[in-house]
Amino acid sequence: MTHAASPAGAEKRRQGINFRRYLTSPQSFLVLIILVLVGVIGAAKPNAFNGAFVVAPLLTSIAIFTIVGLAQMMVLSIGQMNIAVGNMAAFGAMFTGMAFDLWDMPFLVGLLVGLVAGSIIGGLTGWIIARTGVNSFIVTLAMSFALLGLVPTVYSMLSPGSAFTSKPDGMEFLGRGTFLDVCMVGYCGPAAIPVMVVPVLIVVLFVGGLYARTKLGREILLTGANIKAAELSAIPTNKRVVLVHAISGALAAFAGILLATSTGSFTPAIGNEFMLQSFLGPILGGTLLAGGYISVTGTFLGITLALLIRRGLELFGAGVEMLNIFLGLILLVALSAERIRTVRRRRPVEVPAETPPDTPSEKEAIPSGASA
Amino acid sequence: MSTPILQARNVTKSYPGVKALDNVNLTLMPGEIHALLGENGAGKSTLIKYLTGVHQADSGTLLIGGEERNFANPSDSTAAGVGVVHQERNVIREFTVAENIVLSRTPKKCGFIDWKKVNSEAARCLALMDLDIDPGTPISSLSSAQIQLVEIARALYTETKVLLLDEPTASISDAEAAKLFKVIHRLKADGAAILFVSHKLDEVYAHCDTVSVLRDGKTVLSDAALADHPQDEIVNVMVGRSLASLVTPERTVDSTQEPVLELRNVTTTAGHGGISLQVRPGEILGLYGLVGAGRTELAHAILGRERITEGELLVNGHTAKIRSVRDALHEHGIGYVTESRKEEGVFLDQNITRNVAATTWGKLAGPLGVVGAGRERELVAKYIDELSIKVSSQDQLAGQLSGGNQQKVSLAKWLAADPRILIIDEPTIGIDVRTKRSFYELIWGLAEKGLAILLISSDLAEMITLADRIVVMDSFTLAGTVDNTHHYDTMSQDVIRLIHAKALV
Numbered sequence: 065m066t067h068a069a070s071p072a073g074a075e076k077r078r079q080g081i082n083f084r085r086y087l088t089s090p091q092s093f094l095v096l097i098i099l100v101l102v103g104v105i106g107a108a109k110p111n112a113f114n115g116a117f118v119v120a121p122l123l124t125s126i127a128i129f130t131i132v133g134l135a136q137m138m139v140l141s142i143g144q145m146n147i148a149v150g151n152m153a154a155f156g157a158m159f160t161g162m163a164f165d166l167w168d169m170p171f172l173v174g175l176l177v178g179l180v181a182g183s184i185i186g187g188l189t190g191w192i193i194a195r196t197g198v199n200s201f202i203v204t205l206a207m208s209f210a211l212l213g214l215v216p217t218v219y220s221m222l223s224p225g226s227a228f229t230s231k232p233d234g235m236e237f238l239g240r241g242t243f244l245d246v247c248m249v250g251y252c253g254p255a256a257i258p259v260m261v262v263p264v265l266i267v268v269l270f271v272g273g274l275y276a277r278t279k280l281g282r283e284i285l286l287t288g289a290n291i292k293a294a295e296l297s298a299i300p301t302n303k304r305v306v307l308v309h310a311i312s313g314a315l316a317a318f319a320g321i322l323l324a325t326s327t328g329s330f331t332p333a334i335g336n337e338f339m340l341q342s343f344l345g346p347i348l349g350g351t352l353l354a355g356g357y358i359s360v361t362g363t364f365l366g367i368t369l370a371l372l373i374r375r376g377l378e379l380f381g382a383g384v385e386m387l388n389i390f391l392g393l394i395l396l397v398a399l400s401a402e403r404i405r406t407v408r409r410r411r412p413v414e415v416p417a418e419t420p421p422d423t424p425s426e427k428e429a430i431p432s433g434a435s436a
Numbered sequence: 437m438s439t440p441i442l443q444a445r446n447v448t449k450s451y452p453g454v455k456a457l458d459n460v461n462l463t464l465m466p467g468e469i470h471a472l473l474g475e476n477g478a479g480k481s482t483l484i485k486y487l488t489g490v491h492q493a494d495s496g497t498l499l500i501g502g503e504e505r506n507f508a509n510p511s512d513s514t515a516a517g518v519g520v521v522h523q524e525r526n527v528i529r530e531f532t533v534a535e536n537i538v539l540s541r542t543p544k545k546c547g548f549i550d551w552k553k554v555n556s557e558a559a560r561c562l563a564l565m566d567l568d569i570d571p572g573t574p575i576s577s578l579s580s581a582q583i584q585l586v587e588i589a590r591a592l593y594t595e596t597k598v599l600l601l602d603e604p605t606a607s608i609s610d611a612e613a614a615k616l617f618k619v620i621h622r623l624k625a626d627g628a629a630i631l632f633v634s635h636k637l638d639e640v641y642a643h644c645d646t647v648s649v650l651r652d653g654k655t656v657l658s659d660a661a662l663a664d665h666p667q668d669e670i671v672n673v674m675v676g677r678s679l680a681s682l683v684t685p686e687r688t689v690d691s692t693q694e695p696v697l698e699l700r701n702v703t704t705t706a707g708h709g710g711i712s713l714q715v716r717p718g719e720i721l722g723l724y725g726l727v728g729a730g731r732t733e734l735a736h737a738i739l740g741r742e743r744i745t746e747g748e749l750l751v752n753g754h755t756a757k758i759r760s761v762r763d764a765l766h767e768h769g770i771g772y773v774t775e776s777r778k779e780e781g782v783f784l785d786q787n788i789t790r791n792v793a794a795t796t797w798g799k800l801a802g803p804l805g806v807v808g809a810g811r812e813r814e815l816v817a818k819y820i821d822e823l824s825i826k827v828s829s830q831d832q833l834a835g836q837l838s839g840g841n842q843q844k845v846s847l848a849k850w851l852a853a854d855p856r857i858l859i860i861d862e863p864t865i866g867i868d869v870r871t872k873r874s875f876y877e878l879i880w881g882l883a884e885k886g887l888a889i890l891l892i893s894s895d896l897a898e899m900i901t902l903a904d905r906i907v908v909m910d911s912f913t914l915a916g917t918v919d920n921t922h923h924y925d926t927m928s929q930d931v932i933r934l935i936h937a938k939a940l941v
Contacts, residue, residue, distance in 0.1 A: 278805040279797035286794055289783040296772065296780050297794040297849060298762040356785055 090350035090401070094365040098372060105376045116255035120242050122375050123257060126368050127264040128322045132338045133345025133363040134271050135315035138308050140346055141275070142288040143355025144200030146309070148189065149316045149342045151211035153335030156182030156317020158215055161228030161330025164235075171234035178321045179314045185211070186313015190306035208339075216332040228330040238263070239325025260322060267318065272360040284308055288355025344370050344391065348398045370394065439502045441466050441629045442518070442598050447486060447496030456482040457493065458653040464598060464629035469620060471640045471662065472633045473674055474650035475868035477838040480633050481523055483650070484600050487631075488513040488520045501597075514540045519591030523602040523633075523866070524778075525583050527575050534558035534571035537590045561589040564622075566615050580776075581608040581727060588616060592623075599623060600631045605639060606866040609727035609894070617643055635868055637667055649673050675870055684922065685880055689719040689904050694753055696888045697738075697770070697857050702747035706733040708912045711747070715857065715888040720879065722903025722920075723892045724931060730912035731892045732775055735859045739764045739772055751857070765795065771855035773847050775862040775892070777839070781846035784835030788827050791834045791845050792816040795853035819848040823878065840871035847878070858882065861892045876902060900927050908934045 111118075132149060139146040146152075160178030163169040169177065185207070193203045219226045237245065238260060243253025275281035286294045287304045295301045319338065324330045347353070348369060349362020370391060377387050442464040449457040457479050464470050474480050485491040487498070489507025498505050500516050507513045513520070527536045534555050535542075543553035558571035567585055575583060584604065591599055599620075605613045620630050620643065634640055640647070640662070647665065649657035657665070657673050665673075695714035702711040708730055715721045723731050736742045738749065740758035749756050751768045764770040774780040782791050793800070793812050800807045800815070816830055825844045827837065834845055843863065850858060860879065864872045879902055883889055893899050899906050900920065908915040908931055915934040918927060 273806075277807060277809075279801040279807050280805055282790065282794075282797055282807065286783055286786065286790065289786050290780075293774075293780045293783055294794075296761050296774055298760075298765040298853070299794065300760075300762055356783070 090348070091359060091362045091365055094348065094362065094369055098365065098369055101369070101372050101376060105372075105379065109379050116242060116244070118375075119256040120258050122371065124260055124326055126364075126371050127258065127260045128319050128326070129338075129341055129345065129367045129371060130364050131264060131267060131315055131319040131322065132342045133349075133367045134268070134360065135312045135319065136342035137346040137351050137358055137360070137363050138271070138284075138312045138315065139200065140288075140351050140353060141284055141355060141358045142305055142308050143291070143353075144193065144305075144308075145204065145353075146186075146189075146312050146316075146342075147201060147204040147339060148208035148211060149312070150335035150338035151208045151215065152182055152185055152313045152316035153320030153323070153338055154215045154332060155185050155211050155320075156313070157320035157324045157330050157334045158218060158228075158332075159317075160321045161230075161324065162222065164230040164232050164330075165223065165228040168230075169232070171232040171238075174232065175321060178317050182317020182320075183310040183314035186316070187306055187310035189313065190309025193309065194302040194305040219332045226332060229328070231328065235325050236328075239322070239328065260326070264322070267315070268360060268364060271315075275358055275360065280304075280307070285356055285358070288357075290356075340391070340395075341367070341370065344395055344398070347395065366398075438466060440464060440499070441501060442487070443499040444483075444487065445497045445499070447483070447493045447498075449482060449486060449491065449493045455653050457486065457496075460496070460650065460653070460655050461658050462631075462648055462655070463659045464631060465646075466597075466627045466629055467624055468646055469624055469630045469632055469644045470659075471644035471647040472631055472650065473637075473640065473647060473670065475674055475870055476840045476866075478650040478674075479653040480650055481602055482653075484520065484522070484602050484631070484633070487600060488518055511540065514594055517595055517597035518600065519594065519596035519598065520600040521584070521587045521591055521602065521604055523606075525580060526587060527583055529576045531575055532571065533562070533569055533573050533575060533578070533586055536575055536586065537561050537571070537593050539590070540594060557593065558589075561592050562586075564592050565589045565619055579728075581612060584608060585612060585616070588619070592619070596623070596628060598629050598631070600633075602633045603635070603866055604632075605634055605636060607727075611726075613639070635866065635872075637670070641667060651676055671869060674868075684901065685884075687720075687880070687883070687904060689716055691716065693717050695750075696752055697890065698748075698750040698753075699738075700748040700750065702737070702749065703745050704733070704737040704742045705745060706730065706737055706742040706912070708734055708737065711914055713907055713914070715890055717856075717886045717888050718883050719905070720883050720889045720891055720903050722899040722906040723890060723909060724896065724899050724903075724906050725894065725909035726935070727894055729909045731909055732861055733912070734909070735772060735861055735890070735892060738770065738859065765853055765855065766798070769854075769856035771795075771850035771853055771858045773850055773858065773860045773863065775865070777843050777846045782834040782842050782849075785833060787831050787833055788820070788825075788837075788845060789813060789816050789830045792819055792848045792852055795849055815852060816848075819852055823848050823851075824874065840867045843867060843871075843875070847875075851882075855887070857888045857890070859890045859892070862894065863891075864893075864895065864898060872898075896928055896931060897924070900924055906931065910935050 132153070135149050136146055156178040159181035160174045163174035163177040189203060189207050192198070193200050216226070241259040242255045243257045243259065244255040245259070246253045275285065283294070283299045284304050284307070286297065286299055287301045291301050316335070316338070320334045323334055345363045345367035346358070348366030349364070350359045351357065351362060373390060373394070374387055377390065440463045442462075444460060444462045447457050447460045448455065460479070460483060462483070472480050472483070482491065486493050489509050489512050492508070498507070500518070505516060507516070528539070537558040538554050543550040543557060555571050562569055562571065565585060565588060567589060569578070569582065569586065575586070578586065584607065588601070588604065604616060608616070620632070623630060632640070632644055644662050647657065647660055647662045647670065648655060649670065651674060693716045695716050697715040699711050699713050703709050711734065713721065723734070725731050733742060737744055738758065740760050740763055749758065751770070756768055758764045758768060758770075761772060764772070778784065789812060793816055796815060797807050800811055802808065813830060819825070820827060820830070823844045825848065826841050834842060837845065847860075847863070863875055863879070867875070879889060879891070891899070891903055900922065904920055906918045906920060908918065918930045918934070921927060
């Protein structure tokens with residue numbers, strides 16, 4: 065029997081398969097394209113990757129949009145979508161702005177207030193979806209419209225110039241600081257790497273660990289793979305749906321707050337660009353729209369690729385229109401690739417009939433107990 | 437001798453690592469019902485998919501009415517008069533019955549759909565099947581058995597010279613099967629050839645004329661007259677060696693033990709009334725009834741998916757309020773192996789590890805809910821071994837396993853949860869004799885270990901083989917209980933009398 069092969073042999077074969085799968089995965093393909101792009105841009109414009117003026121802003125937007133991508137990926141993992149990521153980002157950031165401007169809260173407390181606000185609005189969305197069974201697209205679309213109206217209204221009521229501009233200690237450091245500001249025993253870090261990378265990396269590891277290692281992550285994936293079977297496997301599917309939307313809302317809010325700290329003010333326009341980008345990262349990275357399969361690394365790589373292309377086109381003087389055409393094409397290619405992959409995964413593979421099993425339990429067989 | 441309607445010669449089809457079909461030969465003559473037999477994974481479905489242009493073979497020829505043909509897709513085969521009903525349901529759920537029936541060739545007038553004709557044609561096909569279904573009914577409102585019958589009606593829409601039926605009777609009731617056989621015999625009288633795949637040998641012997649047997653992708657018996665080959669011999673040919681007959685273990689249930697699961701005069705929102713039953717530790721209680729008698733719904737009521745409005749549900753002698761499958765497992769130790777394994781039992785796109793471990797993460801998880809991958813794989817390996825599940829590795833997707841192995845995965849998931857009460861719903865639908873046997877032994881073994889088992893099945897022979905007592909259910913009420921004496925004839929008479937007595941009142 066195949067599974068009874070020597071453990072060492074089986075392990076080796078497993079590694080072999082994993083390695084091959086790794087090389088042919090969409091993620092390694094993305095790494096390849098990114099490397100080629102970096103090479104091409106670097107060769108054509110040797111100054112392109114020079115220091116603080118190009119690389120640091122690029123890394124800042126990669127950091128912010130990776131969080132946006134993860135916010136969408138979480139919801140995709142249960143086979144749903146969140147059209148309201150951008151608006152949830154605006155909503156969460158608004159609360160942080162209010163905390164700074166109106167309540168004079170310190171930086172970290174204000175940040176926490178925004179995250180909680182984001183998770184509450186996300187959790188509410190998830191609760192409506194789980195409770196009513198209405199399609200997530202419709203619920204998040206409705207939520208998106210509601211917030212689209214609510215956020216600017218609150219801003220114009222509470223702030224003179226429709227923006228919260230207080231900057232508590234630490235905001236500048238997180239939003240615009242680079243490792244050049246981090247000095248130890250006389251040495252300072254490179255100016256190309258923004259400080260923001262650190263908290264983002266922690267969040268990425270947190271989300272990755274959630275899916276790879278924990279009970280919750282596994283239950284979320286099975287809920288996405290087949291919600292009916294998950295419920296019949298004693299998984300609390302409704303709770304998982306609410307949880308996923310709550311985390312998605314918190315991540316969106318985090319991205320919104322990071323964007324605000326990097327631009328220096330909280331405005332209703334935060335998150336305007338998030339929605340389309342949020343799909344681009346996960347889909348390019350191999351996350352299945354149907355649910356049940358995600359890739360955190362892929363989401364990061366997908367976002368990196370999209371932003372790298374944007375940066376490259378800017379360097380070559382192409383306009384925003386050109387850029388959008390490009391991104392549209394990429395998304396189309398990514399979606400077709402996903403479709404092909406889904407079809408392949410679903411295609412039944414006839415399992416080897418193998419050698420006749422000779423375990424005792426299968427030794428004898430005669431139809432029906434009629435004669436017994 | 438007349439020309440064969442369909443002849444496949446030396447058909448070979450390989451998938452990476454396996455030969456699914458290896459020099460297969462099949463000849464269908466006009467006016468014959470031809471049985472195609474073999475264990476799960478022997479290549480029966482692959483052969484049918486080749487004959488209908490779903491898959492292409494690596495080599496081999498296909499003759500239809502003596503002419504060489506090469507079907508590139510299913511519409512080619514439909515046009516050539518080859519009708520098929522696959523094992524999986526194949527309908528557009530958003531469409532009506534009529535729209536599904538005429539799908540392959542929708543009647544048109546001046547380029548627009550001729551709705552009058554659509555409905556009249558659909559009605560004609562349904563009438564051929566004696567089906568009392570309005571053509572305008574949406575497919576989604578039909579039961580899975582009804583959908584299957586509609587699919588057979590659909591195969592009759594185009595002029596069908598050859599009809600291929602892949603396990604058509606696996607999930608329909610005896611009454612519905614009788615209708616199906618009536619149609620098959622009528623087609624046969626009209627000179628059509630029918631290829632009939634089934635695991636139910638009684639049916640095969642009652643209706644088929646000729647037989648071919650596949651084993652590991654090879655034809656081990658080709659176009660033989662069924663009358664020349666008795667049932668025992670055919671089974672040996674299918675399995676590839678001679679098999680001893682089943683030894684039913686001596687079973688005793690300690691009747692002094694308190695029942696672990698008890699229903700007292702229960703009424704449910706699903707429509708049950710006055711249901712009382714008891715299951716003791718180590719006992720296999722059979723819940724028998726025809727399709728639609730309310731057995732699965734009763735299981736759902738126990739699991740809290742339907743509400744109990746009157747009466748009492750007791751677990752271990754205490755009144756239990758169960759709201760979900762999760763409650764049932766974690767609070768009361770009740771597990772439920774579902775009847776529809778593909779839709780509800782396994783996660784087809786997930787690997788074996790995830791599938792089997794799904795119920796155990798609560799137990800495996802350490803602080804912060806972290807699940808140790810090593811412990812998880814170890815646990816799953818144990819059940820793969822215990823249940824002899826044939827997998828190439830734990831990373832294989834469940835959708836790539838054969839039906840029998842998928843069912844084992846579905847069962848393993850619940851054994852891993854370590855329940856004290858296990859409800860098993862139709863465990864052997866569409867499963868071959870040998871795997872069926874290993875299931876019987878597994879279930880006996882579980883009862884031996886003290887599990888209380890509530891077994892739901894519409895296969896009476898299976899019930900009589902396995903159950904210690906059989907509770908007969910009819911239209912959501914209990915018709916009576918039959919103690920198992922293992923005398924098939926008297927017991928089946930008792931059971932059938934119970935169902936009919938109920939119907940007569």
